[in-house]
Amino acid sequence: MKALVTYNPKSGTQRITKNQELVKKTLENAGYEVEMFPSPAPKSITEYIMNNGNNYDLILTSGGDGTLNETVTGIMKGNVKTKLAYIPAGTVNDVGKILKLKKNIKKGLKIATTGVPVKMDIVKINDNYSAYIIAAGKFTAISYDISYASKKKWGKLAYGFRLLKELPKEAGMRLRLILPDGTTYSNCYVMFGFNWQQFGGFKIYRKNKPLLNDGLLDLTVVEKTKRWSWFRALRFVFRGDRLKRKNGVRTFTTDKVRIECDKDIDYNVDGEFAFTSKTADIEVIKQAIEIVVPYKTYKKLFCNSYNQNKLEEK
DSSP, rough: OOOEEHHHHHHHTHHHHHHHHHHHHHHTTTOOOEEEOOOOTHHHHHHHHHHHHGGGGEEEEEESHHHHHHHHHHHHTTOOEEEEEEEEESSSSSHHHHHHSSSSSSHHHHHHHHHHHEEEEEETTTTESSSSSSEEEETTTTTTOOOOOHHHHHHHHHHHHHHHHHHOOOOEEEEEEEEEEEEEEEEEEEEEESSEEEEEEEEOSSOOOTTTSOOOOEEEEEEEEESOOOHHHHHHHHHHGGGGGGTTTEEEESSEEEEEEEEEEEEETTTTTEEEEEEEEEEEEEEEEEEEEHHHHHHHHHHHHTTTTHHHHH
């Protein structure tokens, strides 16, 4: 068996870089012939996996959410069937928190070699792919509009400082949401497309807990008002579905949607800038990739014999 280890040597505390021998030895003891691929430039992981991913039995990637997105994008664009394992190594690591993965190298390697392989949904947005979040509008640039030096110096506080800088700026976008069951309009301040309930380090309360392989996406829009729109957006982040519709927060659960805007807007995909456009076609690709997770994560977050009723209720 062969294993490919892809990682961002600049992400977090460079755990893989500092522990290459441990990584190789652990995977070799699990029966793998190991190849290391440190990312030399943005998108290089995507290109390498597109062209070579099917030559391996395991792809182990380590870095922040952006590094994971590069890996997932390579898997999807290259039609790669190899199972994926992930060791978080960034500042926030939303996906790592969602899946209950470990930053500690030894614990992360144990999950990679003994965890449960399970099929997980991926969301396609135009020519991009998302593992957990799509966003547009106010605040959504914060996750990527922060320098590496700032994140290294301040850690999670860097996101808070950037948020305070963003608050005085008003913003809005007129969206046309074309859903399978109809069309709706929204004078929108911010829009989120959730595959789970996490964004920017915040766990957002959802009344109906989503599953990561149910083929559905929760599309939430926070509508713009004449003033204090930012307060409504922050209330949603902290309160989630505890807010009522009259507060200007609307959520649609769907497997696809077309979004049209009267102007070009920036889209954030998995915490990174993805593209600028007036239109976005979003579709959930059900159970698109195979990822290795702890047994408790499989039991809680994926449709299986333990939570089949949750899926049927949807």
